[in-house]
Amino acid sequence: xxxxxxxxxxxxxxxxxxxxxxxxxxxxxxxxxxxxxxxxxxxxxxxxxxxxxxxxxxxxxxxxxxxxxxxxxxxxxxxxxxxxxxxxxxxxxxxxxxxxxxxxxxxxxxxxxxxxxxxxxxxxxxxxxxxxxxxxxxxxxxxxxxxxxxxxxxxxxxxxxxxxxxxxxxxxxxxxxxxxxxxxxxxxxxxxxxxxxxxxxxxxxxxxxxxxxxxxxxxxxxxxxxxxxxxxxxxxxxxxxxxxxxxxxxxxxxxxxxxxxxxxxxxxxxxxxxxxxxxxxxxxxxxxxxxxxxxxxxxxxxxxxxxxxxxxxxxxxxxxxxxxxx
Amino acid sequence: xxxxxxxxxxxxxxxxxxxxxxxxxxxxxxxxxxxxxxxxxxxxxxxxxxxxxxxxxxxxxxxxxxxxxxxxxxxxxxxxxxxxxxxxxxxxxxxxxxxxxxxxxxxxxxxxxxxxxxxxxxxxxxxxxxxxxxxxxxxxxxxxxxxxxxxxxxxxxxxxxxxxxxxxxxxxxxxxxxxxxxxxxxxxxxxxxxxxxxxxxxxxxxxxxxxxxxxxxxxxxxxxxxxxxxxxxxxxxxxxxxxxxxxxxxxxxxxxxxxxxxxxxxxxxxxxxxxxxxxxxxxxxxxxxxxxxxxxxxxxxxxxxxxxxxxxxxxxxxxxxxxxxxxxxxxxxxxxxxxxxxxxxxxxxxxxxxxxxxxxxxxxxxxxxxxxxxxx
Ligand SMILES: Cc1ncc(C[n+]2csc(CCOP(=O)(O)OP(=O)(O)O)c2C)c(N)n1
Numbered sequence: 199x200x201x202x203x204x205x206x207x208x209x210x211x212x213x214x215x216x217x218x219x220x221x222x223x224x225x226x227x228x229x230x231x232x233x234x235x236x237x238x239x240x241x242x243x244x245x246x247x248x249x250x251x252x253x254x255x256x257x258x259x260x261x262x263x264x265x266x267x268x269x270x271x272x273x274x275x276x277x278x279x280x281x282x283x284x285x286x287x288x289x290x291x292x293x294x295x296x297x298x299x300x301x302x303x304x305x306x307x308x309x310x311x312x313x314x315x316x317x318x319x320x321x322x323x324x325x326x327x328x329x330x331x332x333x334x335x336x337x338x339x340x341x342x343x344x345x346x347x348x349x350x351x352x353x354x355x356x357x358x359x360x361x362x363x364x365x366x367x368x369x370x371x372x373x374x375x376x377x378x379x380x381x382x383x384x385x386x387x388x389x390x391x392x393x394x395x396x397x398x399x400x401x402x403x404x405x406x407x408x409x410x411x412x413x414x415x416x417x418x419x420x421x422x423x424x425x426x427x428x429x430x431x432x433x434x435x436x437x438x439x440x441x442x443x444x445x446x447x448x449x450x451x452x453x454x455x456x457x458x459x460x461x462x463x464x465x466x467x468x469x470x471x472x473x474x475x476x477x478x479x480x481x482x483x484x485x486x487x488x489x490x491x492x493x494x495x496x497x498x499x500x501x502x503x504x505x506x507x508x509x510x511x512x513x514x515x516x517x518x519x520x521x522x523x524x
Numbered sequence: 525x526x527x528x529x530x531x532x533x534x535x536x537x538x539x540x541x542x543x544x545x546x547x548x549x550x551x552x553x554x555x556x557x558x559x560x561x562x563x564x565x566x567x568x569x570x571x572x573x574x575x576x577x578x579x580x581x582x583x584x585x586x587x588x589x590x591x592x593x594x595x596x597x598x599x600x601x602x603x604x605x606x607x608x609x610x611x612x613x614x615x616x617x618x619x620x621x622x623x624x625x626x627x628x629x630x631x632x633x634x635x636x637x638x639x640x641x642x643x644x645x646x647x648x649x650x651x652x653x654x655x656x657x658x659x660x661x662x663x664x665x666x667x668x669x670x671x672x673x674x675x676x677x678x679x680x681x682x683x684x685x686x687x688x689x690x691x692x693x694x695x696x697x698x699x700x701x702x703x704x705x706x707x708x709x710x711x712x713x714x715x716x717x718x719x720x721x722x723x724x725x726x727x728x729x730x731x732x733x734x735x736x737x738x739x740x741x742x743x744x745x746x747x748x749x750x751x752x753x754x755x756x757x758x759x760x761x762x763x764x765x766x767x768x769x770x771x772x773x774x775x776x777x778x779x780x781x782x783x784x785x786x787x788x789x790x791x792x793x794x795x796x797x798x799x800x801x802x803x804x805x806x807x808x809x810x811x812x813x814x815x816x817x818x819x820x821x822x823x824x825x826x827x828x829x830x831x832x833x834x835x836x837x838x839x840x841x842x843x844x845x846x847x848x849x850x851x852x853x854x855x856x857x858x859x860x861x862x863x864x865x866x867x868x869x870x871x872x873x874x875x876x877x878x879x880x881x882x883x884x885x886x887x888x889x890x891x892x893x894x895x896x897x898x899x900x
Pocket of ligand 1: 230283284290699700728729730791
C-alpha cells in the first residue's frame with residue numbers, strides 16, 4: 199500500500215501541482231495572487247518559494263491576458279497552468295478560451311496543439327452571490343476543443359488534476375470551492391493520475407440512477423442514503439463533463455430504468471439537458487419513467503436566498519421517489 | 525518573509541496642496557470652504573466608524589462580507605464632493621464614502637449589507653454591491669472594470685440628450701490592467717464624452733503590488749495615449765483631490781471632454797474581510813502610510829484654519845455612533861426577502877420555463893413550511 203495522508207482538496211491540489219512542477223520543467227503556474235501569496239484559496243502556496251518566480255508568478259489583473267499569454271507560452275514549448283481566481287471571472291478570457299484555445303489545434307491542422315490547463319474555483323454554497331458562485335461548465339462543454347473536468351473530493355482532485363496536467367489538450371479544471379476545506383480524505387502521497395474520460399460509480403443501486411458532479415455529488419449521495427423507503431439508488435460521479443462517459447451512465451440507466459441529473463447551474467441548457475437527450479436515445483427501451491433534473495433556477499445566482507436556489511438532498515430525494523413511483 | 529513594496533517612488537512627486545503641518549498657501553484655502561471642510565470631516569468620521577463597526581459585525585457573523593476603505597477617504601469623498609447628485613458615480617466597491625456624502629439613508633446601506641427584505645436589491649447581491657438609483661449610484665458588479673465603459677456610455681447619452689450629467693467612474697490600479705479600462709478610455713476620447721475616471725491607486729490588488737501590474741511609473745500618463753488629459757495627484761490630500769476633480773468636472777460640463785485622474789493613496793486595511801495583508805506586506809510600510817492618513821491630514825488642516833475642535837469631533841462621533849446603533853438594531857430585525865422574489869426581475873416578466881420552475885419550487889417549499897406563500 200502506498201503511503202496516504204488525510205488531506206483536504208486544497209492540499210490535494212497543491213500536491214498535484216507540486217509533483218507536476220517537479221516532474222515537468224516546462225510547467226509554469228500563473229495567475230492573480232498565485233505567487234508570493236499562494237492564491238486567495240492557497241492552492242499554490244509554497245510553489246513560488248520552491249520553483250522560483252519565473253515558473254510560478256503573479257500576473258497583472260486581466261484574465262484575457264492570463265489565458266492569452268498561456269496560449270502563447272504553450273505555442274513555444276511551455277506547459278502553463280493558469281489560475282482564474284473565481285470561475286465567475288473567467289469571462290473576460292472567454293474570447294481567448296473559446297475562439298483561440300479551443301480551436302488552435304484544429305485550425306492549424308494539428309500543427310499547434312495548445313496544452314493549457316485553466317483552474318478555477320466554481321459553484322455556490324459560500325454565500326458568494328452572483329459572482330462568486332456560478333457553475334459555468336455548460337458554456338465550455340458547448341465549445342468543441344476543450345476538456346472540462348470537475349472533481350468531487352480530494353482523492354479525485356489530485357488524480358484528475360495530474361491527469362489534466364499530463365493531457366495534451368486544453369483542460370478547464372473547475373474546482374468546487376465549497377469542498378475546498380470541508381471534505382477530508384485519505385489521499386496517496388505519491389504521483390497518480392485518474393483517467394479524464396471516466397465516470398465513477400460512487401454508490402451501487404438498482405432502482406434509480408442519480409448523476410452528479412462536483413459539490414452536487416455529496417448532495418446526491420446524501421439523498422441516496424436518506425432513502426429510508428428501501429429504495430436502492432445508484433449514484434454516478436460524472437467527473438468529466440467534456441468529453442463525457444456516456445457508456446457508464448447508460449449501463450446504469452439500462453439497469454435501473456430511471457435517471458435524475460443534479461447540477462447547480464441553471465436548468466435551461468444546463469449539462470443535464472445534454473445527458474438526458476443522450477441517455478433517452480441509448481436507453482429508451484429500458485426507461486420506466488421520464489428522465490428528471492434537479493438544478494439551479496433560470497435566474498442569476500442569489501445571495502440571501504442561496505439555500506433555495508441550490509439543489510438540496512431533500513429535493514433530489516423527492517425527484518428520485520417521483521421517478522420511482524411514476 | 526520578504527514583503528513586497530507597493531510601488532516604486534514616482535520620479536516627480538504627485539500634485540499636492542496640503543503641507544505636512546496642515547497649512548497650505550493662502551490662495552488655496554478657497555478650494556474648500558470652512559463649512560465644507562467640516563462637513564467632509566464629519567462624513568469621514570462616519571465612514572471610519574462604519575468601517576470599524578461593520579468589519580466587527582462581519583467577524584461576529586452578522587454580515588457575510590465587508591470591505592473597508594480606510595486610508596482612501598479623501599479620494600472617495602473628495603470626488604463625490606465635486607459632483608451634483610444627478611451625476612452618476614460608477615463605483616468599484618470600495619467607495620462607501622460616496623454614498624455617505626450623498627446621504628443615502630444608513631438604513632438602506634445596512635439593509636443591502638444584510639441582504640434583507642428591505643434591501644432595495646432584495647438580498648440578491650453580496651454586501652457592498654450597492655445600487656441606489658435615486659442617489660445616482662448604478663449597480664456595483666464584482667468582475668472588476670466592467671463599470672468603466674458604462675460610464676462612457678452614460679456620458680455619451682448625457683452628451684447627445686444634452687442632459688448635462690458628468691459620469692464619474694472609480695477603479696483600483698489593479699483594475700487598470702483590464703481590457704475594459706483601455707476600452708473605456710479609448711472610447712471616451714474617441715467620442716469626447718463628459719466622463720471622469722479616477723484610479724484609486726492604493727498600492728495593492730489583493731496581494732499583488734502595483735509593481736506587478738505595470739512597468740510604468742504613472743498610470744495617469746496613459747491618458748496621453750488616448751488623447752485626453754491625465755493627472756497624477758496625492759490622493760490623501762483632500763484639497764488636491766478637489767482641485768483636480770473640480771477642474772475635470774468643469775471641463776466635462778462645458779463639453780471639453782474626459783479626464784483620467786490617478787490618485788496615489790494606500791489601502792490601510794485588508795482587501796476584504798476574507799483577506800490577511802500580513803501575509804504579503806510589511807507592517808512598516810502600512811505604518812509609514814498611516815502617517816499620511818487623509819483624515820489626520822484634513823483634521824490638521826482644519827485646525828490650522830481654526831476649525832474642528834476636539835469637542836466638535838467628539839460630538840460628531842457620538843452622534844454617529846448612536847445613529848448607527850439604532851439603525852442597525854432596526855435593520856437586523858427585518859426578515860430575509862420573500863422566497864418568491866428570487867424569481868422576479870430576470871426579465872421584465874418571467875418566461876414560461878421560469879414560471880414553471882417558480883411554481884414547482886413554491887409548491888415544494890409550501891410543504892416545508894407553515895407560512896402562507898405570501899410570507900415565504
Ligand atoms: C474580473 C475579475 N477578476 C478577479 C477578481 C477578483 N478580485 C476582486 S478585487 C481584486 C483586486 C482589485 O484590485 P484593485 O483594482 O487595485 O482595487 P482595490 O481592491 O485595491 O481597491 C481582485 C483580483 C474580480 N473581482 N474580477
